[in-house]
Amino acid sequence: MSYLTESLKIEILMMIGYGDRARTQCEVVRLFRETHPDLPPLNQGTISKIEAQYREMGHVRKVPSKRQAVVDDDTKLNLLLALEENPITPVRQLARDNNLNHKTVLKILKYEKKRPYKMQAVQELLEDDPDRRVEFCDLLMTCIDQNQLSLEWTVFSDEATFTLNGHVNTFKS
Numbered sequence: 001m002s003y004l005t006e007s008l009k010i011e012i013l014m015m016i017g018y019g020d021r022a023r024t025q026c027e028v029v030r031l032f033r034e035t036h037p038d039l040p041p042l043n044q045g046t047i048s049k050i051e052a053q054y055r056e057m058g059h060v061r062k063v064p065s066k067r068q069a070v071v072d073d074d075t076k077l078n079l080l081l082a083l084e085e086n087p088i089t090p091v092r093q094l095a096r097d098n099n100l101n102h103k104t105v106l107k108i109l110k111y112e113k114k115r116p117y118k119m120q121a122v123q124e125l126l127e128d129d130p131d132r133r134v135e136f137c138d139l140l141m142t143c144i145d146q147n148q149l150s151l152e153w154t155v156f157s158d159e160a161t162f163t164l165n166g167h168v169n170t171f172k173s
Contacts, residue, residue, distance in 0.1 A: 003040065009050050009060035011035075012042070016051060071100065076108055083114065091116045 004012075015028045015035075023031070025044040032042050054060055079098050083089060091109070095102040109116060143149035 004046075004050075006061055008036075008039075012047060012050055013054055013060065016047070071104060071108065075100070076112075079105065079108060080112060080114075083109075 012028065012032065015023060015031050017023050025047045028047050029042050029044060032039075050060060053063075057063070075098055079094055079100075082094060082097060091105050092102045094100075095105045098105070106116070140149070
């Protein structure tokens with residue numbers, strides 16, 4: 001279909017006709033072959049696409065395909081510098097700040113071999129934590145040995161939610 005110019009497409013539409021004088025696609029294929037024997041033959045699918053394009057868009061000009069976004073080097077540099085200054089900036093925020101689509105930002109980061117991730121706050125272990133844990137286990141074992149504590153009555157819960165701003169929400173029952 002690439003050899004069909006705009007004027008040939010208009011001619012095909014005129015061959016199709018309108019209203020009660022419309023031709024079938026087979027008739028249009030035959031008529032086109034007779035009119036233009038030097039051109040490659042049409043098939044019914046091509047005629048159907050031309051007709052559908054005209055009905056949908058109102059013209060038969062070639063529709064430009066979607067191209068990949070072109071980002072200049074300055075924008076890439078600004079994006080990477082902003083990420084270097086604040087590595088926890090979300091990708092969508094970077095996209096808004098640089099007037100880009102967030103998928104374009106993801107492609108740039110992938111090309112630069114950088115991976116976005118969501119920051120997760122975790123509880124820091126201090127120096128005396130292992131000693132306190134061992135001390136707690138010894139105390140627990142002593143209570144169990146002396147029948148002062150039954151494991152059936154003990155509930156262990158280590159559930160907690162850590163947020164990006166550093167707030168820790170523990171669920172105690």
